[in-house]
Amino acid sequence: MNDTMKTGTTTVGIVAKDCVILAADKRATAGHFIAGKKTDKVVKINDSLAITTAGSVSEIQFLIKLIRAELLLRSIRSGRNNKIVESVNMIAGLVYSSIRKMSMLPSIVHFLVAGSDPASGAELYDIYPDGSATKIDDFITSGSGGMMAIGVLEAEYKPDMSSDDAAALALRAVNSAIQRDSASGDGVDIFVIDNEGVKKHTSKVLKYSLLD
Numbered sequence: 001m002n003d004t005m006k007t008g009t010t011t012v013g014i015v016a017k018d019c020v021i022l023a024a025d026k027r028a029t030a031g032h033f034i035a036g037k038k039t040d041k042v043v044k045i046n047d048s049l050a051i052t053t054a055g056s057v058s059e060i061q062f063l064i065k066l067i068r069a070e071l072l073l074r075s076i077r078s079g080r081n082n083k084i085v086e087s088v089n090m091i092a093g094l095v096y097s098s099i100r101k102m103s104m105l106p107s108i109v110h111f112l113v114a115g116s117d118p119a120s121g122a123e124l125y126d127i128y129p130d131g132s133a134t135k136i137d138d139f140i141t142s143g144s145g146g147m148m149a150i151g152v153l154e155a156e157y158k159p160d161m162s163s164d165d166a167a168a169l170a171l172r173a174v175n176s177a178i179q180r181d182s183a184s185g186d187g188v189d190i191f192v193i194d195n196e197g198v199k200k201h202t203s204k205v206l207k208y209s210l211l212d
Contacts (some may be wrong), residue, residue: 008183009041010145011052012173013112013124014157015138016166019194020114020122021201023170024052025145025178026187037186046071048115049087050191050198054143055109055129059098063109067091084115088125088133096131110142114193122194145177145184152176163192167201175211 011024024041027034044050045068053060070090071082082090095109108129116122124136139153152173161169167190174188190202 008145008181009054009143010149010174010177010181010184011041011054011112011142012149012153012170013052013114013126013136013140014153014161014166014170015122015124015136016163017160018122019163019166019192020116020124021163021166021170021190021192022050022052022112022114023167023174023188023190024143025174025184026189026206027183027185028057029183032182034185040189042189042191044191044198045087047197048081048117048193049084050114050193051091052112052142053109054111059109063091063094063098066094070094081117084117084120084123087115088113088127092127092131092133095127095129099129099131112140112142114191116193116195116197118195141173143177143184145174145181148177148180149173163194163201167192171202171204172211178206 008029014021022042026039028036028039041053043053043064071087075082091113110129111127113125113127126134126136126140139157141149156169170190171188178185185206187205192199192201
């Protein structure tokens, strides 16, 4: 039952200079129960693509396996790496199909997708639970703590931030949500996605405040 219940979370995506920052808290909840404190909500898909996850755990786990397999298969068939926009459109199609399946227990997922390739550079997309895909030029949040995090981003974001400055901003945004949203907490993971690939920038365990 825990795997099929919707989870609260806070995820953040920030477009910085020559890179994208993805961040998320580490708490998994099933209703009012804290089901996990070490959940990885920023997931590396391949060497050039990463996503943040929010929603139904079982659906997230299934879709991640499917996304990885489909992207690898497409790359093998075409003899080249997938373009970021091609990957995003494929993921959006899977989410669109998932939300419209006939099911006794509907599953909902919300992905933030970041990728980079030599042609387009680093890009950030919001794949909403209805399967729509929107390119983001500055920042975006998702999850139950997103309303708290977005205020920090709105006040402090600047175009062409360095990766370190954007990562620090992501930390403050997630921390703001953790302090007020009971479904978010226990730590934060921050990743940098640029032309060198997908790299973990920061991983912090929560004591009281991530900024302490």
